[in-house]
Amino acid sequence: MVLKNIIFDWSGTLVNDMPPVIGATNYILRKLGKEEMTLDEFRAEFCLPFSQFYERVAPGVEPGQLETWFHEAYIPLQDNVEALDHAEDFLQFVKSKQIRTFLFSSMHQQHYESLQERIAFNQYLDHPYVGVWDKKARIAELINKYRLVPEETLFIGDMVHDIETAHHGNLRSCAVLTGYTRLEDLRSSEPDLIVEDLSVLQELLEAANWDWEAVLEKSSGVK
Ligand SMILES: [Mg+2]
Structure with a gap:
């Protein structure tokens, strides 16, 4: 066919768009007082839908709060896409x-x-x-x-x-x-x-x- x-x-x-996405994810982890992820860790852990990923790495955090933090960090980095x-x-x-x-x-x-x-x-x-x-x-x-x-x-x-x-x-x-x-x-x-x-x-x-x-x-x- x-x-x-x-x-x-x-x-x-x-x-x-890996650099801004990892950058924004690590920004969220820092906000939560957690360890940042290396590239390899990120590739092993990241999945879609996003909600499943964040339930694992940032359990209990409001989706709206995650989105706000993600944007804050992503926008200044987006020229790297x-x-x-x-x-x-x-x-x-x-x-x-x-x-x-x-x-x-x-x-x-x-x-x-x-x-x-x-x-x-x-x-x-x-x-x-x-x-x-x-x-x-x-x-x-x-x-x-x-x-x-x-x-x-x-x-x-x-x-x-x-x-x-x-x-x-x-x-x-x-x-x-x-x-x-x-x-x-x-x-x-x-x-x-x-x-x-x-x-x-x-x-x-x-x-x-x-x-x-x-x-x-x-x-x-x-x-
Ligand atoms: Mg893709």
Whole structure:
């Protein structure tokens, strides 16, 4: 089946926002008198929905208070967000094939909009959904609204929650290793495909003429 739709995650898939996110998380931990996390600890611990992560690392703290602290620390650090290598090339490639594109991200609307001056990926994303805290709970809404055919729709993300969301919607799934989650954790969520980065996926899609089954045949061994 030839793909006609792509749903993108944002952080770790199209941009690297790890420095401000870790910075803001450690700011919260300092406020609570707790030990800061190293990069490795953060990658092992962080998960979506955010609420599950904060219930573990900051139990009992009001979500509103967490959000206020997160913003306080994130905004001064947001100039450190960078487009990931190959992301813009991939988006251009996708748009040149008349693929319908969606963004499905838990990122705060305000943070997303303020980035667009520097990283104007919105021009490639037909239907941006931001502020989606629980993607699994909202994927059906997207599928129904745009009448997405699951076999023609690929979800690309860097976290277990992204892959679980794809499975929940019966969508095709591709995990990228450019983000927050380590290979062994991503593997356990059983995506159709795992790639090092979007350039690998681009080559596979091109070689397979966008037929997902053919992509999976060609990629055996990439996983
Ligand atoms: Mg992500």
